[in-house]
Amino acid sequence: MAKVLIIGAGGVGGVVAHKCAQEREVFDDVLLVSRTLSRCEKLQREIAEVQGRDIRVGQVDADDVAATTRLLEHEKPAVVINVALPYQDLSIMDACLNAGVDYLDTANYEPPDVAKFEYKWQWAYRDRFRDAGLTAILGSGFDPGVTNMYCAHAQKHLFDSIKYVDILDCNGGSHGKAFATNFNPEINIREITARGRYWEKGEWKETDPLSVSAVFDYPGVGERKSFLLYHEELESLALNLRGLERIRFWMTFGEAYLKHLEVMGNIGMTRIDPVMYQGHPVVPMKFLKELLPDPSSLAAGYTGKTSIGCLIEGVKDGKPRKVFIYNICDHAACYREVRAQAVSYTTGVPAVTGAVMITKGLWKRPGVWNMEEMDPDPFLEDVGKRGLPWVVQERAVAGAVGA
Numbered sequence: 062m063a064k065v066l067i068i069g070a071g072g073v074g075g076v077v078a079h080k081c082a083q084e085r086e087v088f089d090d091v092l093l094v095s096r097t098l099s100r101c102e103k104l105q106r107e108i109a110e111v112q113g114r115d116i117r118v119g120q121v122d123a124d125d126v127a128a129t130t131r132l133l134e135h136e137k138p139a140v141v142i143n144v145a146l147p148y149q150d151l152s153i154m155d156a157c158l159n160a161g162v163d164y165l166d167t168a169n170y171e172p173p174d175v176a177k178f179e180y181k182w183q184w185a186y187r188d189r190f191r192d193a194g195l196t197a198i199l200g201s202g203f204d205p206g207v208t209n210m211y212c213a214h215a216q217k218h219l220f221d222s223i224k225y226v227d228i229l230d231c232n233g234g235s236h237g238k239a240f241a242t243n244f245n246p247e248i249n250i251r252e253i254t255a256r257g258r259y260w261e262k263g264e265w266k267e268t269d270p271l272s273v274s275a276v277f278d279y280p281g282v283g284e285r286k287s288f289l290l291y292h293e294e295l296e297s298l299a300l301n302l303r304g305l306e307r308i309r310f311w312m313t314f315g316e317a318y319l320k321h322l323e324v325m326g327n328i329g330m331t332r333i334d335p336v337m338y339q340g341h342p343v344v345p346m347k348f349l350k351e352l353l354p355d356p357s358s359l360a361a362g363y364t365g366k367t368s369i370g371c372l373i374e375g376v377k378d379g380k381p382r383k384v385f386i387y388n389i390c391d392h393a394a395c396y397r398e399v400r401a402q403a404v405s406y407t408t409g410v411p412a413v414t415g416a417v418m419i420t421k422g423l424w425k426r427p428g429v430w431n432m433e434e435m436d437p438d439p440f441l442e443d444v445g446k447r448g449l450p451w452v453v454q455e456r457a458v459a460g461a462v463g464a
């Protein structure tokens with residue numbers, strides 16, 4: 062039995078807290094802390110009502126390494142699940158090193174003033190975690206996270222060598238709002254408005270934002286126009302998949318969503334540099350976040366499904382092979398179980414699974430690791446039982462990738 066400490070009480074943090082509370086055999090003490098105590102208290106009441114379990118709550122500003130270290134030294138959890146924002150990754154990793162606690166997150170560090178998605182800042186902690194005998198698992202959400210595990214499963218069991226990977230992410234759901242993002246608006250819009258990037262034959266190729274699209278047929282949803290984006294798991298998978306020739310990431314967006322995004326971009330509302338307003342510096346993107354619906358508030362009326370997976374092509378026993386490994390998740394079913402929509406659910410469930418892997422010693426390995434560097438077998442078995450079952454579908458090899 063172990064104590065788990067969750068940092069961040071947003072859409073994803075809520076799912077993580079609910080799912081840890083369900084896990085009575087693994088976590089005998091669940092502590093949820095965040096910057097705003099009232100959000101933790103609201104979740105505490107909800108979890109008592111829905112899961113019939115008391116969790117503890119507290120307040121911490123995770124940008125403050127000393128305060129976070131004090132909290133960890135006092136509580137001595139077995140593992141920290143960081144589901145605050147990417148800006149807090151390094152300060153929470155520092156606090157974990159100070160207090161001697163294992164670490165897990167779902168998104169790579171981003172500097173607040175530059176929209177840059179790279180693992181270099183967190184990979185720089187490898188020696189310190191290894192020397193301290195501590196485990197840090199990076200990107201244990203869905204994408205990154207489960208998608209890395211699908212690739213690791215394919216590499217371990219389905220292919221001798223993998224040539225092409227296309228990660229396909231579709232939210233076929235509807236929340237009924239004119240415009241809203243499914244996770245933190247600031248992080249989400251920074252990701253989508255960045256230049257596209259994919260890896261081919263050892264080189265990164267750049268594209269203008271949202272300039273490359275293709276139509277894919279998503280199981281459980283149907284055909285959807287999908288746009289090529291840069292996504293952080295490409296960086297580690299390009300290094301860790303043997304024989305890889307190309308890896309890309311695609312995400313679906315509706316016309317109305319893209320039109321809103323274009324207008325907001327044109328008028329400067331997605332800028333992340335401060336502008337002076339009546340003598341005060343204001344970052345337009347941060348102000349915009351305050352105006353947009355809180356992603357966790359979308360959950361109650363959300364209908365439809367997410368369908369996310371990896372289209373993988375390569376060679377097995379001398380013959381070409383192509384598979385699509387995917388999960389379908391229903392927004393309304395997530396709401397019934399943990400009062401959340403499927404985007405938060407598909408992130409929170411793998412975070413808990415990763416934490417269980419560390420706590421049970423299955424992934425206890427000093428250092429800083431991307432998901433595909435760990436054994437996918439116990440993770441995929443567990444994540445399926447925990448609410449995200451997965452399917453391996455054989456596809457015909459002839460034709461273009463994605464055909």
Ligand SMILES: NC(=O)c1ccc[n+]([C@@H]2O[C@H](COP(=O)([O-])OP(=O)(O)OC[C@H]3O[C@@H](n4cnc5c(N)ncnc54)[C@H](OP(=O)(O)O)[C@@H]3O)[C@@H](O)[C@H]2O)c1
Nearest residue numbers: 069070071072073096097123145168202203204205244245
């Ligand atoms: N891998 C994946 O598949 C995937 C998918 C979606 C999201 N994510 C990641 O999941 C994380 C959470 O997303 P979300 O949608 O839940 O975001 P969210 O709804 O905005 O919640 C973020 C939470 O972090 C708290 N927080 C922010 N700064 C903090 C600080 N300095 N100290 C302590 N707590 C702080 C916020 O507190 P306040 O209430 O005070 O603002 C809020 O409770 C993000 O890193 C996101 O990138 C990963």
